Amino acid sequence: MWAVLGKIEFELVSHPSVMEERTSADYAEHALINSKPMLEHVGDGLDELMLDIQLHASQVDPEAQIRQLKQAQAAHEPLPLVLGSGDYRGVYLLTGVDTRVSRTDGSGRLVNATVSLTLREYSGKYTKPLPNPLALKSAAALPGAKIGGISSLFSTPMQQVLGSAVSAGNLLRAGVEAYDTARTVRNNPSVLLGQAGELMRMSQQVLEPLGVMGAAAQLLGNGGDLVRLSASVGRDVQDAVQSMRDVHIGNIVAQVDSASVRMNTAYGQLQEAAPRLAGLAANIITRRG
DSSP states (O other), X not given: OOEEETTEEEOGGGSEEEEEEEOOEEXXXXXXXXXXXXXXXXXXXXXXXXXXXXXXXXXXXXXXXXXXXXXXXXXXXXXXXXXXXXXXXXXXXXXXXXXXXXXEOTTSOEEEEEXXXXXXXXXXXXXXXXXXXXXXXXXXXXXXXXXXXXXXXXXXXXXXXXXXXXHHHHHHHHHHHHHHHHGGGTTOHHHHHHTHHHHHHHHHTTHHHHHHHHHHHTTSTTOHHHHHHHHHHHHHHHHHHHHTTTOOTTTHHHXXXXXXXXXXXXXXXXXXXXXXXXXXXXXXXXXXX
């Protein structure tokens, strides 16, 4: 889990792609005769956080997540923000929820959207208990659970390997679908070029859980094959990222095609490793992991 805002949980797959923080100080301006005005500090302004969150139907229910955020905004209640690491960032009011739809299905249901959130610091007294991200996701390492964080949420190397592999697989699937969608407009290079930045971002975000998976697998007595798997999948993803660098109108179609092949290859490798990962899940269930 990336963070908890009140009771709203942000998973790794929906963590902010952009986060901006603004602090300010307030000054009173006093006019002076035959001189420039003088500023006098009267207090600090309210801190603001601006988050851009990517939602994809292969990972979360975009409509349900947006509905939950709008309900939180309409409630006008202060919400504590605690990161998955346990870092308490403060109490905020959710003052803005802006949605940009990137893709829908044939029935008009959201497939991919970007939600921009505006949070303003709450300066009143807040006495409710703070959320505990680690406690909320104590069952995250169980097979079939939705994996929402990385190494800090899993207590053993075996759990870290399994959780990171699931996270990487989810992100790879979303990336493969994004490339497949982009290739439907390959006859219009200018439109395809406009999607290059998002395609690269979706490729790059797979690398973090793969790195955690490889590092944790090295701590297993029989994890050599998993170390090699994470490295091999990582190379394919790196190739996809490299294909999306320095793209232009003349090469965008070929580069997207190349990156798509690498992402599909990477995803296929993880799928082929499903029996091995299922063995880890069985060990965790029987408390051998």
